[in-house]
Amino acid sequence: MKQFISVHDVPDINALVQKALACKAAPYKNKTLGINKRIGCLFLNPSMRTRLSTQIAAQNLGMEAIVFNVGQEGWALEFEEEAIMSGNTVEHVKDAAPIMGKYFDILAIRTFPSLKNKDDDYSELYMKQFIKYAGIPVVSLESATLHPLQSLTDLITITESLQNAPSQNVGKRPKVVLTWAPHVKPLPQCVANSFSQWMNAWGEADFVITHPEDYELSQEFTNGATITHNQDEALKDADFVYVKNWSTYNDYGKIYCNDPGWMLTNKKLAYTNNAKVMHCLPVRRNVELSDEVLDGPNSIITQEAGNRVWAAQAVLSEILGNIS
């Protein structure tokens, strides 16, 4: 693997999931793979899980991780080609990224969308410019439209749950439901886009997306899924329910319906096949998910967040295997 920006960088999804589970079983088996190698983790936006799990994963491989909160502590970066930099930006990415390419062996970047201009956000200019100018492998720690490390983690967690209960799952395709949930502010579509992209590429589940009208995601990511506005119907017989808010894609970055009836509760969970409940975190309690679900026996959210380490470790291992 030369970079990790989306599922398209992964030649064999199941092999990567199994590699991550092998890392979980034996975290220090490859503790010298990354010796004398350094990863730069650039955060243009906040993070807890991604930042910590990537650092731990690097450390497990003997690799040094340097975190740079460039959004708070760095020079304001310019990304547009041929920009006349007479405004607030101080340094062009075409000057900064090659230097990072000298300092690091792998560059990992988190950058959020503005949610103001769909074409700008979906062009993934920031990520593309780092890839173009850094000259070293780039890993997405979440971009304007996708969150591949989260999605890999989600698939690891689903696979692990299926493997832990083989007698219930013999010969059965799991039903996985991605359900929109209310939120107090407009959020990116990244997690929902990325989860949809990975589920469709994986192809080993009956994948259903449910959301209120006007919350359609880009078909680029959802093609292959069953989509319904009827949440109760979607939840019927589900084995996994992934709860996530996103803002509107078509009339970009807005909140239309914010019906609290879309919050996942135990009453709704009763429609499912005793489904495991997932969320990428952070979560707004009693807005997106009720306390009773989050603290109940069906939640695998902490296990899911824990698996972030093994997703990152599997990806870094693959990339380290490709650099001398």
Ligand code: CP
């Ligand atoms: N799920 C996730 O990416 O969490 P952080 O924003 O805390 O990294």
